[in-house]
Amino acid sequence: MSDLVDDLLAGKHSALARVITKIENRSPGYREIVSDLHEHTGSADVIGVTGSPGAGKSTLVDKVAAAYRDRGLTVGVIAIDPSSPFSGGAVLGDRIRMASNAGDMDVFFRSMSARGSLGGLSTATTDAVTALDAFGKDKIIVETVGAGQNEVDIVRTADTVAVLVPPGSGDDVQMLKAGILEIGDVFVVNKADLDGADRTVQQLREMLQGRDGRPDTGHHGATDLGGEAAALEANGEGESETWDPPIVETVANRSEGVDAFIDALADHGDYLDRTGRRVRQTRERYASEIRTLLREDANDLLADELARRGGIERYVDDVVERHTDPYTVVDEVLEPLRECVDEGRDD
Numbered sequence: 542m543s544d545l546v547d548d549l550l551a552g553k554h555s556a557l558a559r560v561i562t563k564i565e566n567r568s569p570g571y572r573e574i575v576s577d578l579h580e581h582t583g584s585a586d587v588i589g590v591t592g593s594p595g596a597g598k599s600t601l602v603d604k605v606a607a608a609y610r611d612r613g614l615t616v617g618v619i620a621i622d623p624s625s626p627f628s629g630g631a632v633l634g635d636r637i638r639m640a641s642n643a644g645d646m647d648v649f650f651r652s653m654s655a656r657g658s659l660g661g662l663s664t665a666t667t668d669a670v671t672a673l674d675a676f677g678k679d680k681i682i683v684e685t686v687g688a689g690q691n692e693v694d695i696v697r698t699a700d701t702v703a704v705l706v707p708p709g710s711g712d713d714v715q716m717l718k719a720g721i722l723e724i725g726d727v728f729v730v731n732k733a734d735l736d737g738a739d740r741t742v743q744q745l746r747e748m749l750q751g752r753d754g755r756p757d758t759g760h761h762g763a764t765d766l767g768g769e770a771a772a773l774e775a776n777g778e779g780e781s782e783t784w785d786p787p788i789v790e791t792v793a794n795r796s797e798g799v800d801a802f803i804d805a806l807a808d809h810g811d812y813l814d815r816t817g818r819r820v821r822q823t824r825e826r827y828a829s830e831i832r833t834l835l836r837e838d839a840n841d842l843l844a845d846e847l848a849r850r851g852g853i854e855r856y857v858d859d860v861v862e863r864h865t866d867p868y869t870v871v872d873e874v875l876e877p878l879r880e881c882v883d884e885g886r887d888d
Contacts (some may be wrong), residue, residue, distance in 0.1 A: 544565040546577045549676055554646055557676050564668045565653055575668045578675035585617075585674040586810055589699030591685045596705035601793040601802070602684050606648050608799050609680050615647040615675035617681045617780060622652050664837065667698055669831055687710060695724070697829045700822060701809045703727045703802070706745065707738020715789065725786055727805045733790035733798065745788050784812050846874055 548556035562580075563571045582670045590598050599620065606616045653666060666683065673681045683698055695702055704725035728749070730741050791798030813819035847853050856870045 543690060549578070549672065550581060552677065554649060554710055557649060557672060558651075560672050561651055561653075561669050564672065565665050567665070571668070575671055578671055579673040582671055583674070585670075585678050585681045586701070586806075587670060587674075587683065587699045588703040588806060589683050589685070589695040590705065591695050591702065592705030592729075593707060597793050598684050598705050601705065601729065601731055601791060601799070602682055604793050604796050604799045605803060606680075606682065608796075608803055610645060610648060615677065615679035615681040616649070617676070618648065618650045618684065619669050619673070619681070620652045620684045621663075621666060621686045621753070622654060649673065649676075664830075664833055672699055678755045693752070700813060700819060701726045701806050703729055703806070705729045705731050708732055708735045708741045724811045727802070728786055728788045729791055729802060730788065731791050731793050734792045734795075738790065742788055742790065749786055749788075764884045782812070782816055784809065828874065842865055842878070843874065846877065850874070 545556055545559060549560055560574055562568075563574065569661075590602055591596060593648065602618060606618060609616050651669065653663070653669065670681055683695060685695055702724050704722075704727070706728065708730055728745050730738055730745070732738070787808075789798055789802045789805050791802055793799065810819075813822065848854075850856075856865070856874075860866045860867060860870065
């Protein structure tokens with residue numbers, strides 16, 4: 542595994558591909574790999590692209606990646622696809638949808654399975670971002686499956702979130718009120734050459750104006766500050782400036798508006814650095830990741846304990862027969878864990 546990590550850090554794309562495969566499949570040793578890579582991260586800008594199905598996310602991501610390459614930047618793209626009900630893998634597989642970047646080794650594209658997680662994002666996605674960051678990619682784009690309001694999960698991975706809305710989609714614009722409106726740092730009306738684009742832009746502008754006056758806590762929400770971010774807030778810099786999400790019109794299949802979109806992303810990145818909010822978002826991202834991993838590992842630990850005790854069905858039988866109740870069952874199963882925790886406190 543150490544050789545694989547060394548090869549990845551040396552810039553070998555084959556090693557990067559193998560690492561991400563291990564991460565997605567949760568192969569033995571993947572956690573050690575991610576742990577080893579963590580200290581080499583922190584340089585990449587992570588951009589989330591989400592929105593309604595059919596909004597043209599893949600086409601826009603393709604053109605954005607090509608534009609970044611024209612500027613001499615390297616790009617990693619993670620496209621979250623729906624999960625196969627049979628294999629659990631990505632239904633669309635390694636989709637041939639990065640036509641503008643075919644053959645360019647400095648654009649690394651990977652489809653990953655949503656694996657049933659809300660918003661199409663899984664823990665594996667976060668680990669894959671870590672691998673791309675450690676590899677040295679300048680820009681990492683996470684494109685989601687487009688599963689509606691649950692796309693808010695993307696804020697756990699991205700520094701800047703772009704929400705795409707197709708023109709003339711009144712229902713889609715109204716849907717933003719359900720939660721996506723709050724996470725968007727940049728809004729994009731793609732396919733702006735179609736009828737209804739102007740109306741969609743106006744609807745978005747009215748909705749964003751209605752959001753004015755709310756505390757600007759960033760798309761990660763409020764959290765405790767630390768270090769640099771706390772100092773900036775104490776000096777009033779974080780309080781004196783808020784971010785007004787711009788609305789960009791694009792026609793991605795003709796590369797129209799792509800530069801304006803990239804400029805909007807850059808402006809938001811500058812805002813995060815200037816106000817110290819990038820530090821706050823990073824802290825919240827790691828807090829969320831730690832909570833997720835704790836839940837997953839605790840669940841696995843308890844599943845093993847249940848199996849050791851004969852399986853959950855034995856407890857279900859007792860509950861059905863009224864010999865016990867669910868609360869008592871939980872207390873009994875958790876008792877060894879509580880004892881271990883108590884012993885640790887005593888030490």
